[in-house]
Amino acid sequence: MRAAIVVFPGSNRDGDVARALRLAGAEVVKVWHADTELPAGTDLAVLPGGFSYGDYLRCGAIAGRAAAMDAVRAHAARGGLVLGICNGFQILCESGLLPGVLMRNVNRRFICHRQLLRVERDDTRFTSAYAKGQVIDVCVAHGEGNYFADPETLARIEGEGRVAFRYCDESGELTVDANRNGSLNSIAGIFSEKRNVLGLMPHPENFVEGLVGGIDGRGLFASLAA
């Protein structure tokens, strides 16, 4: 597994995701946003969390149109894997690689806490190390994670089984309390049509070592490196 992490001005979780990928056995290189190509042999392109371009205009709007994103788009079109975490998910939506948009949290607060997620499918390149329906303990840290799509788009995403993770409680129930940012259908992450692109708001890369409080994020990187 060869992963290329695209770094934008204002990305700040590139180091954490690089560490999580290396722990899982991946080879990691970083790519600057102005680069027009991904390194040869890239299997996975990663858009890390952070505040690209200071979240100016809209979160992910400017990064979504960066030169490196043309390379990421071409990589995805070839069937290559793309992972966007937090700001990376916002960038994927803004770049058109994933449908919908991430709006201001419904409670108007920057939320930063541990978060339980329900794994919606275990037959993808991103989630094979988890079990369908498994509840995993990771965390969220965002101000704009409120997933929104028009009713037709939402119906299509649901109909095609493209929801990867949903915010849930301990028993896997999708409660209002568990969905603090107000996302439609408690959506925490979605796949592209061919399931080679995943965007999610929570941070699995935070929880890959027991020392920092949890290891439930490992499954995502283990799936990718498998």
Place this chain on the structure above:
Amino acid sequence: MKARIIVTLKTGVLDPQGKAIESALKSFGIQDVGSVRQGKVFDIEVEGSDRAAAEATLKTACEKLLANTVVENYAIEIA
């Protein structure tokens, strides 16, 4: 040529910031405020004097970057 672009949220799209401003205004005693929706204004200088060309340029700017048409509408005003 001076132009102004106004970007607003589409009807039905939740606007937590607008809601917060609305309740703040009410709490300041400005009671006749019905509802508030927050938007963005861009003042742009366009080169040249061809209005149709300027409008086409600004439309491209809106579609490519200034508005996210999933949730936002835009209006172009050329002075």
